[in-house]
Amino acid sequence: xxxxxxTCRVSQKSEHSVLFAIKNCGTTRQWRAALQLFHEACRLRSxxxxxxxxxxxxxxxxxxxxxxxxxxxxxxxxxxxEPDVIGYNAGISACEKGGQWQRAVxxxxxxxxxxxEPDSATTLGSARA
Numbered sequence: 001x002x003x004x005x006x007t008c009r010v011s012q013k014s015e016h017s018v019l020f021a022i023k024n025c026g027t028t029r030q031w032r033a034a035l036q037l038f039h040e041a042c043r044l045r046s047x048x049x050x051x052x053x054x055x056x057x058x059x060x061x062x063x064x065x066x067x068x069x070x071x072x073x074x075x076x077x078x079x080x081x082e083p084d085v086i087g088y089n090a091g092i093s094a095c096e097k098g099g100q101w102q103r104a105v106x107x108x109x110x111x112x113x114x115x116x117e118p119d120s121a122t123t124l125g126s127a128r129a
Contacts, residue, residue: 022055031063050081057083057090066091066098073107085116 025034038056041048053076060069069091076083083091088111095104111118 022052022059026055026059026062029062031059031065031068034059035068050076050084053081054084054087054090057087057094061090061094061097064094064097066094066100066103069094070103070107082114085111085119088116089119 021037022034025031025037034056038048038052041052053072057069057072060066060072073083073087073091076087088107092104092107095101095107108118
């Protein structure tokens with residue numbers, strides 16, 4: 001966790017460096033560190049865009065943090081950043097891992113309203129939920 005925080009602090013806090021650090025935390029299943037980095041970047045008004053949101057939602061999914069994944073999807077809409085299929089898939093996956101099938105189905109409905117076409121990962125995640 002400290003290595004990821006140091007990576008973010010030492011860098012210029014560009015979206016690329018924030019994204020790299022969050023992805024690093026996500027791949028090592030350190031979702032708490034990923035959230036801390038994300039919120040630090042937001043607090044410092046660093047460049048936080050679609051890629052950073054996708055990475056943090058993915059980290060939440062890997063950490064079985066469905067509440068965090070859903071909250072972040074909501075934050076994206078508030079920030080005028082529309083989630084893509086990958087973001088919805090991560091949210092659906094987090095719900096599936098957390099046993100929240102109703103929420104997974106609701107996300108599938110949101111995808112339709114957003115005019116996004118579900119892919120094989122979406123269908124598989126929804127079926128498992």
